[in-house]
Amino acid sequence: MKKKSFLILLTLIIVTSSFAQLKSPNASPRSNISQIIGLVSINLDYSRPSKKSREIFGGLVPYNKIWRTGANNPTTISFSDYVKINNQLISAGEYHLYSVPTESTLDLVIYEKTDAWGSLPTFDKSKVIARVSSDFIDLPNTVETFTISFENISNNGSTLNIMWDNKLAVYNIDALTKDKMINNINNVMNNNPSSNDYSRAAMYYFEEDIDIEKAMEWINKAYKDSDNLRYWHLRYKALIYEKAGKLNKALEYAESGYKRAIESKAVDGINSCLLYTSPSPRDRG
Numbered sequence: 001m002k003k004k005s006f007l008i009l010l011t012l013i014i015v016t017s018s019f020a021q022l023k024s025p026n027a028s029p030r031s032n033i034s035q036i037i038g039l040v041s042i043n044l045d046y047s048r049p050s051k052k053s054r055e056i057f058g059g060l061v062p063y064n065k066i067w068r069t070g071a072n073n074p075t076t077i078s079f080s081d082y083v084k085i086n087n088q089l090i091s092a093g094e095y096h097l098y099s100v101p102t103e104s105t106l107d108l109v110i111y112e113k114t115d116a117w118g119s120l121p122t123f124d125k126s127k128v129i130a131r132v133s134s135d136f137i138d139l140p141n142t143v144e145t146f147t148i149s150f151e152n153i154s155n156n157g158s159t160l161n162i163m164w165d166n167k168l169a170v171y172n173i174d175a176l177t178k179d180k181m182i183n184n185i186n187n188v189m190n191n192n193p194s195s196n197d198y199s200r201a202a203m204y205y206f207e208e209d210i211d212i213e214k215a216m217e218w219i220n221k222a223y224k225d226s227d228n229l230r231y232w233h234l235r236y237k238a239l240i241y242e243k244a245g246k247l248n249k250a251l252e253y254a255e256s257g258y259k260r261a262i263e264s265k266a267v268d269g270i271n272s273c274l275l276y277t278s279p280s281p282r283d284r285g
Contacts, residue, residue, distance in 0.1 A: 028071035028146075035150045037158050038177030040083055042150070046075035046097070050145045056165040057101050057136075068119045069099045069108075069162070070146060076113065084174040085110070085160070086132035095129060099162075106162065106169040107133045134162075134169035142166055155208070178208060198222035203236060212244045231260035 028049040035042045049071040054060050061067050069075040078094035090110055098109040098120065112127035146164040156178060160171045185201045193201075202218035205211050219240050223233040234257030241250035 030072075033148070033150070035153070035158075037083075037150065037153055037173060038155050038175035039081060039180050040175045040177075041080040042083075042173075043078045043094075044075070044097075044148060044150075045077075046146075046148055047071040047073065048146050051142065051165055057167055058103065061101055063102050064100065066109075066120045066123065067099050067101060069097050069148075073117060074098060074119075075148070077110070081175075081180070083157075083176060085130060086134075086171055087174070088130040088132055090130055098123075105133050105135055106167075107131055108160075108162075108169075108171055132171055134171055137168040137170065139163070139166045139168050178210070181208075182210070195222045199233075199236065202240060206240050206243060212240065215240050216244050216246075229256075229260070231257040231264060233257075234260060 026047075028047040031046055031048050033044040035044075047070040057063070075097040076094060077097045079090060079092050081092050083090050085108070094113050096111040096113050096116075098111050100107040100109065109123065109131050110129040111123070112129060114127070142165060143163045147162075149161050149163075150158045150173075151161050152159045155175075157172065157174045160173055162169045162171075181204055185204070188197050189201070198218045199222035202215045202222060205215035205218070219237055223229055223237060234253045238250045238253035238257060241247075241253060
């Protein structure tokens with residue numbers, strides 16, 4: 001009986017201990033960033049150590065040694081489709097992101113994902129996907145916590161910025177959107193495109209200055225001239241015709257769009273339709 005009571009008491013102590021473990025803040029908290037650039041989804045997972053009055057590059061992070069680009073587990077980055085970083089092609093997939101600092105540069109190494117924890121003593125060349133470099137830029141202010149971010153985002157790409165202490169390294173990401181979009185558009189146009197397909201294709205060719213004549217052809221297929229057009233349909237036509245140099249027709253569409261927006265009491269539409277052509281309906285009035 002005593003033995004049974006002892007076992008029950010021991011079990012209770014173990015269970016209670018398991019629930020009484022102290023939680024404390026992580027010195028280098030994990031951060032996860034998801035970013036869509038063009039047609040590519042990029043996910044970045046990394047730890048964010050802080051400076052805490054330490055010398056960073058050349059001190060905590062030695063020159064010419066492999067760094068995990070953060071703390072704890074190596075930084076990981078994934079791409080849903082192929083991209084270029086500093087003009088080097090990276091296939092879709094998930095990778096480790098290591099780096100190697102010198103006094104003036106930071107080499108970024110896209111590396112096959114492994115089970116390794118922390119930094120590596122050396123690189124296995126067969127696992128190096130790409131190695132790109134950036135000159136360090138001196139910052140006017142100290143960045144206390146290690147930061148990786150996507151900046152200058154457009155349809156076609158962005159920069160990948162790495163900042164810590166008083167240093168910044170910048171890498172160019174090319175999402176190769178134009179090639180992918182032209183291929184996608186060609187495929188859609190060969191398979192019974194809808195009005196919406198024609199409109200999207202026309203506006204993409206307009207915005208990217210690819211082929212304004214083709215954009216004009218597609219926008220006319222999307223929105224045939226009739227009394228049923230909405231003000232934003234007329235807006236698109238005005239924009240494309242203006243860029244094509246057909247100013248009289250562009251002005252006609254802008255005026256019609258302006259009237260439709262007034263009828264719809266659409267304030268945003270009224271303001272936007274006023275600005276498409278010069279002179280706008282407001283200027284002429």
